[in-house]
Amino acid sequence: EDDAAADKKPAAQGGSGGAAAASGTGAGGRTCTLDAFGGKKLDLKNATVGFSQSEKEANPFRIAETASLKAEAEKRGIKLLTANGQSQFSKQISDVQDLIAKGADLLVIAPLNSDGWQPVLSSARARHIPIVTVDRKINGTACKDYVSFIGSDFVEQGRRAADRMIEATGGKGELAILLGAAGNNVTTERTKGFEQRIEEKAPGLKVVFQQTGEFSREKGQSVTEQLIQSKPGIDGIYAENDEMGLGAVNALKGAGKQPGDVKIVTVDGTRSAVQGIVDGWIDGVIESNPRFGPLAFQTLDAFTKGQKVPQDIVIKDSAYTKDNAKADLAKAY
Amino acid sequence: MTQLTLGRVTADRDRLRRLLQDYGVYLGVAVLLLVNVAFTPHFLSAENFRTQAVQVAPVLIVALGMALAIGTEGVDLSVGSVMALATSLVSLYLGYGPWIALLVAVAGGLVVGLANGSLIAFVGVQPIVATLALMVAGRGLALVLLPQLKQVHDPGMAALGSGAVLGVPYLVLIAAGLALLTAFVVRRTTFGRQLLALGDSRPAARLAGLPVRRVLILVYAASGAFAAVAGVLATARLTASDPTSLGTLMELSAITAVVVGGTPLSGGRVRIGGTVAGAVLIQLLTATLIKHDLPPSWTQIAQAVVIVLAVYAARERGKR
């Protein structure tokens, strides 16, 4: 998810390759229709869609996300307005309101934070503007405040990372967590899932160190450097995004460790991290797929035509391990 | 009789206070070292000290330039963005070899510094605002040049980041060298004296015919160049250029190091030794908190308390 990176331009621009695919939203999932939401049918082709991005497009995840939406809009010939919150929540709120004022008929929002959307939701509601949120949820009532959420389940990502970690370490030893930025939902949920699963499944694994690396490679490296000085026997590091994981690799290299001495599991699926698996430094990468474009427009299209759409579209994220890393390197963003 | 002893006691207390004022930072560093030696496992190892020194090096280099700016009663908020700009430039020009890349990056820092200096010296914009403008624009520019993180594969850069001479990392040597150079400039050169004079009283310096503008421009140029050097070194250490997050909040860390080191924000005085100690103090504090795995809320509050204590000890006494 957040600040992730690759040293090559994302191979998969927009809708091509690796587009997110919905999974497990079978009959049991709740749905939403235009009638239930309120509002008029319209032809997506003539509509204006507003897209509010939360952070600068300066990391692979955000780049791929924005590119995917833009490409899909272009493919469908839809007018897309964009705005960027520059990691400032107040700005993102104003951004969305500006998009509404500029005449967006539909909104796609990649929220910086799950809470605090009330003003936007009321404005949109007053104008019956359907909202689709991508990658992070907006806390509100589905099919009333917004139409659907398309994205990953961060808690689940944490659990899957824990599974990988248990496998890699054999279920015994001491672990460190490199947390994301404090106060961020993603951080909270990825930590929650990870800790839960470790507690359930591997009582032999102990989390002895949790410090924030603020989703950045530099911080991840600095914190890991301190960690391996004070706890030289650490067995595994769970980094809540690829960047911090790569920082940890740098630190381990600097301290003269060999690949595999310390097991590293990260979340995101950027190309550099997957390369890290190939090189033997990283033991597992849980993917968080940013290519929401096709799914988002598909959902909006169906919805505006009056069809039923699911409220929660949880993306099936893949994972990279030693077995598939080399083969799937091209799939990474 | 009582009066006499009383007098002596106050005199002694006075001296103690002045000692504390001048050497409080060093004392703080010593205390933190002792605390760590006593309570932190594996603290007393060469490797650990190397880690701390390497981590503090970029902050220190930025703080040196900042100390000069603060000495003229100014401040340079653009340093973090200059680091980002430098890292972008390094990546862009690495194709021409590491030396060219390094030169271009430092030149970039110099240009930003000159722009800051010109705004301040010629237009008369207040330093905090002038450098704020370049802080915002600088990072934008860095991202325009290099839109996202880029791995640095150059072996020269990698060596710069992790190499060492006689066990002392290059980063540390460079930082120490720049600190000595700065201390020398402040103490021994005309430029240093003029800098202090104009920091203390601008009108007096002007009427005494000092080249006020030239000194100001040079100071900000130096600050920009130092920040760029720090940016290059950070890039080398990270073996990647990350213009998004490199150097964020660096201006605050650097200012803290300078001020905790006993250089007053009101100008007219620059303490390089104190600045080094100030940077080390903050580094040790962070390290201690991380090593003991304290939550971020603690870290922030502890930093706040230490900053206030350090500055309180070093404060200029009132006239009364």
Next chain:
Amino acid sequence: MLSVTGISKTFPGVRALDGVDFTARAGEVHALIGENGAGKSTLIKVLTGVYRPDPGEGTMTYDGAEAAFATPLEAQHAGISTIYQEVNLVPLMSVARNLFLGREPRGRLGLIDFRRMHRAADEALRELGVRVDVRRPLRELGVGAQQMVALARAVSVDARVVIMDEPTSSLEPREVRTLFGVIRMLRERGIAVVYVSHRLEELYEICDAVTVLRDGRAVHTGPMAGLDRLRLVSLMLGREAGEVREEGRTEFTGGHQVTDAEPVLSARKLTARHHLREVGLDVRPGEVVGLGGLLGSGRSGTAKAIAGALPLDSGTVVVAGAPVRTGSTPAAIRAGISLLPEDRKAEGIVPGLSVRENIALAALPRLSRFGLVDEARIDRIVDTFIQRLRIKAAGPHQKVGELSGGNQQKVLLARWLAMHPKVLLLDEPTRGIDVGAKAEVQRLIDELAADGLGVLLISSDMEELIEGADRIVVLKDGAVVEELTGEAVTADRLMRAIATAPVGGPA
């Protein structure tokens, strides 16, 4: 009314007051005199709560009861009103706001009634013969006018003690008369006045009693009447009466060896909006040229313009035949022009630097090689000047900000003399300097002129101007109105020139 006994004040390294007794009585004007650095200002600051005296030593009584003021505010509330040495007002605020800060007339809802305040301010100043737009910022006034504002502020409260620390140092004879009128009125009202000045004639004219401070000790207290002038000076200086010549007169010998050589400085048609209109003057080597005029007549402006510190709209400055770029201080200094500025606190000293650094400041480029400072040479020069000008400091490394006003002035003089200038512009060089030092400075000016230096002298002390200058250029409203030469350099002629010269119209 207000008295202290055995009071002391110690600064790090300096005992500024040492067991001083001092009493100010109601209806009496009490002079407080002493050399520069004797402790006068310190005593005043202790009296008014700016400084706290050394604990455990001495007592202070006010109005019959023991008292100690923790802040100037407390002292003010108690009825002690003070004009501190060096104008201490807020330059960015308007004249009226300065006058009434802390006691603004308030109307409904406790809000300030500006109309009333402006009217009252205007009246208060007009009574002192000062007419300004009270709504304009104070900084637009000259130092003298600012001093009058401070005076107006001090006397417009219902004070029972009024303390004045060198109030006349920036005033013209006429303002001094006004001030004395005010002081007499205060005395009649039964108010205690403490008066500090280095001008002895003033003391004899206005004061009833005198306390002499020397090195932080009160060495004499008694009535002013009957106290011989010579004795007074000997008390101040701590030397026998015989050793003390008739001081207080100027030390100028008058008449310098002016060669007919080309002028070393010639300024032509200096024009700066609101300051100067086509001012022109020549100074020949070895000549002391005086600049006469009233407050705000443009004397300081002229000096600053020549020294490149005031941007000019037009005009030329030529030094020793070579034109100097105007509007640039470094250029003027390179050409050999040195200016001793009028406002030494704001524009002269660098308070945080040592005496040594201050003296060497302007000459630094000459005292260094390849940008590196030559410490040994600086030490030599600094030592020479500290001795030659008898600068009283704990040592060359003491901060200049801690020196007494007079000694600060000497440090500045030393700074400029170290430059070996061709032309020296002295703006009020003896302001706030004690008799001894004043005589020395005057002697020095003579010496410098004798060495062939061109000197431009600005002084509000008419006597000093007349005896010191070979020629006086009289300014009014920023323009030259008359030039007095030779026999014409007399107080009478100067007064007349100032008074009758036509207003307006460039010279």
Next chain:
Amino acid sequence: MTTADVRDPAPQAVGAEEAAVDAPRPAERLSALAQQHGALVTLVLAVLAAALTFEPFLTADNLQNMALSSAFLAVVALGMTFVIVTGGIDLSVGSLFALGGVLAAWGSQYGTAVALLLPLAVCGLIGVLNGVLIARSRLAPFIVTLAAMLGARGLLLAVTDEGSQTYLVDKSTFFAALGQGRLLGVGVPVWIALVLFAAGALVLRRTRFGQYVYAVGGNEDAAALMGAPVARTKITVYTLSGLCAGLAGALNAAWLVSGVTILGSGMELEAISAVVIGGTLLTGGSGFLSGSLVGVLLLKVIQNVINQIGSLDSAYQQVVSGAFLAVVVIAQTWLGRRGRRT
């Protein structure tokens, strides 16, 4: 010249002072006016340009949005103006804004009074602490408030379980209405900000305390010698700034109906920019509140315009805002210097 009607006690005492009485020249008055209200002129020009270029700009919705989102920053800038006029600076406002919001959201479960008073009390207290350290211990405002910025952020993390807990505000409460409600079609926070600005301007211009604020900023030593209560004035302005930041945070929480933990970083610089753009000198002693309000609006209009353009890359957006800040400040300094030449 007004000599004719003036009673003249000493006929010759008419020095250059009388020159000071003449009215400033028209050109000068214009430049002084432009300096004081440079931000206003820029704002008007920017609004005109935006209105002509972008059709949706002048719609009621858009204006309402801008006004509402300006309101919070404006309240922060209000306190900041007082601080800056005394020659100080307050870097803690961003953290206090966030902390105030979290505390208000937490407190709202106990009623509106708690929701408002708790953040005011805590943020006000931190403001007092800032003030005391600055005024009594004579520490530099920059560094004290920097420490407070860290400390307040730490406190925020501590009360939100390291940021993992977001407290929500019940939408039906009166407290929520403070953020959500409208009066005569305009959001309640906007009204609150306006009322506070009017009151603040009155305090700054027309009360003794206001005079002290200017005096302390103009020349602290002189102010002390003139009997101004320097320490008390400073403590008051920092307290005021803390209160304003806390209140703004609380109102913002009511508007967002949640105590968002990630708010406020960089807000201190935004507030400082607004104040400086509004014509207040960072060196202290001069400034006015209406300017700060204009500064805030100007920043918001620029942001809005960037969004109206829509296609600007996020990196370029930063370059543009930086350049804009530079241009405004240069223009202002330049005008100011010309004004000061008199």
